[in-house]
Amino acid sequence: MATSANTDNSVPASERPPIPASPHLPLLLCTRRTRLKKIGQQVMVGDRVVVEEPDWAGGRGAIAEVLPRESELDRPAIANVNQILLVFAVADPPLEPYQLSRFLIKAESTGLDVLLCLNKSDLISQEEQQQISDRLLSWGYQPLFISVQNGINIDQAASYLSNKITVIAGPSGVGKSSLINWLIPDANLRVGEVSGKLARGRHTTRHVELFELPCGGLLADTPGFNQPDMDCSPEELVHYFPEARKRLAVANCRFSDCLHRDEPECAVRGDWERYEHYLEFLDAAIALQTQLHQQAGPESTLKLKTKGKGQSQYEPKLETKKYRRVSRKTQLQDLQQLYQESEE
Ligand SMILES: Nc1nc2c(ncn2[C@@H]2O[C@H](COP(=O)(O)OP(=O)(O)OP(=O)(O)O)[C@@H](O)[C@H]2O)c(=O)[nH]1
Numbered sequence: 611m612a613t614s615a616n617t618d619n620s621v622p623a624s625e626r627p628p629i630p631a632s633p634h635l636p637l638l639l640c641t642r643r644t645r646l647k648k649i650g651q652q653v654m655v656g657d658r659v660v661v662e663e664p665d666w667a668g669g670r671g672a673i674a675e676v677l678p679r680e681s682e683l684d685r686p687a688i689a690n691v692n693q694i695l696l697v698f699a700v701a702d703p704p705l706e707p708y709q710l711s712r713f714l715i716k717a718e719s720t721g722l723d724v725l726l727c728l729n730k731s732d733l734i735s736q737e738e739q740q741q742i743s744d745r746l747l748s749w750g751y752q753p754l755f756i757s758v759q760n761g762i763n764i765d766q767a768a769s770y771l772s773n774k775i776t777v778i779a780g781p782s783g784v785g786k787s788s789l790i791n792w793l794i795p796d797a798n799l800r801v802g803e804v805s806g807k808l809a810r811g812r813h814t815t816r817h818v819e820l821f822e823l824p825c826g827g828l829l830a831d832t833p834g835f836n837q838p839d840m841d842c843s844p845e846e847l848v849h850y851f852p853e854a855r856k857r858l859a860v861a862n863c864r865f866s867d868c869l870h871r872d873e874p875e876c877a878v879r880g881d882w883e884r885y886e887h888y889l890e891f892l893d894a895a896i897a898l899q900t901q902l903h904q905q906a907g908p909e910s911t912l913k914l915k916t917k918g919k920g921q922s923q924y925e926p927k928l929e930t931k932k933y934r935r936v937s938r939k940t941q942l943q944d945l946q947q948l949y950q951e952s953e954e
Pocket residue numbers: 729730731732733756757758759760781782783784785786787788789
């Protein structure tokens with residue numbers, strides 16, 4: 611995690627331990643200054659923070675300030691992410707268009723840049739790659755064909771990630787772990803980890819982990835992202851399809867609240883491959899909305915949360931009991947556990 615450290619001027623320069631050369635600063639186990647707690651300032655994985663009086667030798671520090679976030683992902687809870695890297699395989703497991711579409715829409719709904727790597731390209735011919743490429747171009751994506759096993763285009767994939775914070779996602783078995791191991795041969799370069807216990811809070815994300823890339827940048831492996839659910843509102847869905855965005859950039863629907871199904875003079879409806887996917891996801895989004903309206907009231911377990919860029923998303927309401935402020939004793943136990951883990 612990027613950490614900026616203030617120099618402790620109360621100690622003479624000669625007695626201060628040297629600040630290790632960047633980028634591989636050692637980990638510091640940090641507490642949050644009381645002032646931050648009072649104003650309810652949370653610290654997320656990926657946050658850039660000011661650490662006061664770092665004790666490099668003892669590996670301790672206190673976070674005095676959280677710098678403004680460029681972005682904030684909910685699931686996984688990571689700040690300052692720049693992009694989502696979707697990894698799929700062209701074969702074994704086979705590339706399922708509907709599943710890919712689902713992941714793409716979930717990724718688009720974050721408002722971040724979306725990269726698409728298609729792994730196991732060693733298993734199909736150049737002609738087959740071209741067919742897939744043409745098809746995905748019509749969806750608005752330019753995939754990078756890679757083979758972790760044969761080292762094809764991995765350097766190019768790595769170059770996309772340098773000096774950025776990237777979240778990697780994709781279905782099981784496509785080669786995400788293989789890719790991460792290739793990109794980060796030294797597993798000790800792991801830079802940020804939050805255990806399940808400490809990561810409790812607003813969501814069910816069990817584990818958030820940031821790896822430091824040798825080329826600069828951080829990579830988050832995110833089991834939490836790997837079963838995307840359609841939790842956007844019906845009105846927003848269309849904006850997560852590049853093909854539809856393209857159409858809406860040059861024409862308007864007759865009705866401003868058009869859901870692009872059977873309304874007259876709709877600019878979106880038409881002969882594009884994923885329009886069928888759009889209709890299916892729209893049904894799911896409408897069903898969810900209806901369910902929420904029926905449950906509306908104090909018993910509802912979901913609420914619509916507005917995020918940046920005019921987007922919104924359903925999320926579980928905080929269960930007051932479960933998420934009640936933890937006691938000092940529990941906090942101390944959690945800290946001790948984190949400390950043990952960071953030493954392991
Ligand atoms: N043919 C081929 N096989 C690959 C390639 N990359 C990975 N594999 C194989 O694909 C299988 C799954 O790879 P993993 O890296 O475990 O996939 P994953 O996406 O991390 O899977 P989960 O941990 O289930 O999410 C392994 O048997 C790898 O050896 C590749 O480029 N070509």
